[in-house]
Amino acid sequence: MFRAETLKGLVAAGALAALLGAPVSTAQADxxxxxxxxxxxxxxxxxxxxxxxxxxxxxxxxxxxxxxxxxxxxxxxxxxxxxxxxxxxxxxxxxxxxxxxxxxxxxxxxxNRIVLVAPAESAQEIVLEKGFDLAGLIGDGRLAMGDVQAVPAGKYGKAALESLDMWGSVETKLAQAENVRAALKLVAAGEAVAGIVYATDAVAEPGVKVIGTFPEETHAPIxxxxxxxxxxxxxxxxxxxxxxxxxxxxxxxxxxxxxxxxxxxx
Incomplete structure (x- = not known):
């Protein structure tokens, strides 16, 4: 089950620094x-x-x-x-x-490309096209993705969902993260049923598998x-x-x- 406190922990500055290496400040620069x-x-x-x-x-x-x-x-x-x-x-x-x-x-x-990932043990593979019930796939869980207002992967993902007429049905199910790698970790940890990330992120994380690829024409070139x-x-x-x-x-x-x-x- 998704826990709000887990999302907050993953996207908080301290946790993000441990995960990725936080941007350096002027005082830290060499x-x-x-x-x-x-x-x-x-x-x-x-x-x-x-x-x-x-x-x-x-x-x-x-x-x-x-x-x-x-x-x-x-x-x-x-x-x-x-x-x-x-x-x-x-x-x-x-x-x-x-x-x-x-x-x-x-x-x-x-x-790059954007894909839909699920925890590695997931057996389901889908075709992302108009008419597919993504909200049904997510059920009572969460769809992890980057902040749709600022993070590029989140913006690409929102555009793709809108193009496929899926956005309205999943908008209330989002777990938005500060960057795409934090969204990826939510899926790998089982805190989100699925996530929208770059294809390259899926390669980097053995805890997830790609279950669908968004058509390139559904979003701006990455x-x-x-x-x-x-x-x-x-x-x-x-x-x-x-x-x-x-x-x-x-x-x-x-x-x-x-x-x-x-x-x-x-």
Missing amino acids: DSQIVVFAAASLKNALDAINTTCEADVGEQAKISYASSSALARQIEEGAPADIFMSADLDWMKYLSDKNLINTDTEEQLLG IYPVAQTAESSDEDAPAFLACLKTEKARKLFEEQGFTVLAPVSD
């Missing part, structure tokens, strides 16, 4: 180290890439993972990030419109842009950005289920 603010769904792939790229960059980056919305707002408030990796174009544009991004470095790096921030002066940041587009990085992104959109460089 001026000599590249600081990367990255969408939570990038964690597994980017942790591996950070290790792999160390030789090319000259150091490992300090990476903070959270929702794109939370990270963008922290950058707006002066958090010392050198690189921002968003899970959608909107939050990159939000910072770009405020002249907080070096637009010459911005690139559309990755693509694109992850990356850019150096306008305030960054770290000399190693361009090398980190370049390494994200190498063949070795491409393989690691694809192993986690991402589609690499940027041209691969040598």
Whole structure:
């Protein structure tokens, strides 16, 4: 059964920090180290890439993972990030419109899909199309997803549900989380009957299984842009950005289920 206190614990700042590594504050930042603010769904792939790229960059980056919305707002408030990796174009544009991004470095790096997951022992697989009774599947339980007002995965998920005429029937059954990985944990822990997450999150969590994939035409294209921030002066940041587009990085992104959109460089 879903417990409200469990959701609060998973999405509270302290628990989130333990789960993902909270965004660094100005006091915590090390001026000599590249600081990367990255969408939570990038964690597994980017942790591996950070290790792999160390030789090319000259150091490992300090990476903070959270929702794109939370990270963008922290950058707006002066958090010392050198690189921002968003899970959608909107939050990159939000910072770009405020002249907080070096637009010459911005690139559309990755693509993704959203899927419906359930606890791993679930045997049911479905076709997500108009007419499917998602509310019936959820029953008295909860549907976990990112905050539909701010978290990219939540916004994509709401758009897909609206497109399939499911939103009205499940809106009162939502367990909204601060980022997609927190939503994923609710499903893996059995606190939600199902969840809407990225396909890459499902790869990263053995406690869930994909039971359905949302048609791509039901939501805006899922694109992850990356850019150096306008305030960054770290000399190693361009090398980190370049390494994200190498063949070795491409393989690691694809192993986690991402589609690499940027041209691969040598």
